[in-house]
Amino acid sequence: MSRTLKVSREFSAEPAGRFRTDGPNSGERFREELLIPALKKVEGKLVVDMNDLEGYGSSFLEEAFGGLIRSEFTPKQLHDKLEILADDPALAQEVWSYIDNNRSR
């Protein structure tokens, strides 16, 4: 069964910063506290709903999603398990670019 993780509701209305040291709503905290546990728990697809927010910084997105590759996932695993829901196609495209172009693994 799939699960939808709505960033604006379950994380913050104002995601900002890369590392935890940059503030309470950083990409690192989002990845470690929400994204990774949800990815591990879900049996079907994890749909990350990125809509209804006043914008993301690339540094937040890179740390949250590119960081998945640096930690424990492969791009293939994420293509199988993760779905990005964003009205703005450039936003989804940017997220996938951090996953696909991260060469740490």
Next chain:
Amino acid sequence: MAFDFWTDLARPLGISAVVGVWLYHKGKRDSSCRALIEYIDSMAEKGVEYWSTPESEERAKLLASQIKQLSARIGRELVDLSGTYYSFRFKKQNFSLVTAFRQSITSNPFEVTGRQIDRNRATTIERRRAELVRGVRKAQKLI
């Protein structure tokens, strides 16, 4: 000469109506494109200012927030324009211009503690801004 309803009235009125509707939509589309380009220019301006403002200043936080809002607004406008006007053809691959523009401003170390002033960003921001604006104008078929 006898009055012919179709030749003298209906046909000219029909043509005028079609042209009128076309001009109305073209006007609305062009006005949305102008607004979109204003958002892009404004985001670029604020981006340049952000990277020349010390992290410690309150102004930097405000700029970061405004930049993210403009970034979201640009995405929304592009989606609206593409969905509403058949004559606005912003191809899917052109969305990479949006990504490149956003990254020129908000990539690491945007909103990161210890960020240093980086005036060299201005050149990249301006280049990416120009490429995106060109993409928008192309979609609008102005060039």
